[in-house]
Amino acid sequence: MPKAKGKNRRHKYSYNLNRKRLYRSARRRAAPRIACSHIRQAWDPTKSVAQNLAEMGLAGDPNKAVPIPKKKRLVRKQLVRKPYVLNEMEYEASLPEKKSNTLSRDLIDYVRYMIQNHGENYKVSTGCPRHPVA
Template sequence: MGVKLRRKMRKKFQYRANSKKKLNEIKRMFNPVIECMPVRKAWNNKKSTPSNMADMGLVFDLDRDVPVQKKNEHTAVKSPKNKRKEKPTEVVQKLEEDVKKRSGKPVEVRLTNAQVEYATTMLDKYGFDYKAMARDPRNYFQDTWKQIRVKIRLFTSNPRYFVPYARERGMLKPENLETQDKEEKIDC
């Protein structure tokens, strides 16, 4: 009796469901959009994701391939079973080259005008006394003194924002100004 009921239940059509949308979701699940070009070129749509990753020399399931080391002193750490040293594939070599290229470039943090204004007013008023900044009425977001310290350090570490501030306040030495002007002329 239960089997007949199940068969009847299956025959119902869902009019609300968008079948095209469901089909596209299934396609995306099996054929993911890969933004990394070396991986995209080596990807084989006829294979599963774990086998594709293994063919490329990459790890699909990190938990299975790299065991977690226990912090207990009495237990010995077991090394992974498959300890074979394989030559890196083309995909791995290209990924490593990309990482080397990117590692040389510093990541530039951009600050909004409001953040720059906040940092300049706080520095003008309190110097580097972060605890006083935390008690200031302009601290609208009620940041703690450590959060304010992070914001001020971001501002002072970025020459794009801090150099004009320091020039206006006369904090830069005249010797440094001449060398910076020369560097700016060379860049243009």
């Protein structure tokens, strides 16, 4: 199979290109990483942000989602094609939050060991040099 014409030349470094600006503009053009896994899985890259959010039942603009009624006007409902995204996010938000104000498992085991061996005698358990055990 013959090679394409002009593909076997030596690549030359272009000194008049700003590599930092090239990298920055490429990052700016690239799609951002969506942190929420439910939204990321249901995202359609061929559609706009507003279309994707409307299909999931989410709002892109809170002012348009819950407008302040100035006068009576007809508000049309948008068709939610991917309601499972909203349901999964609501379920995840309703789960109880993990308590993070507890001590580590190692520290709890250490304190339990010290209490079993020394009781309430904290001077022995800390090994305090100023207050030797009588």
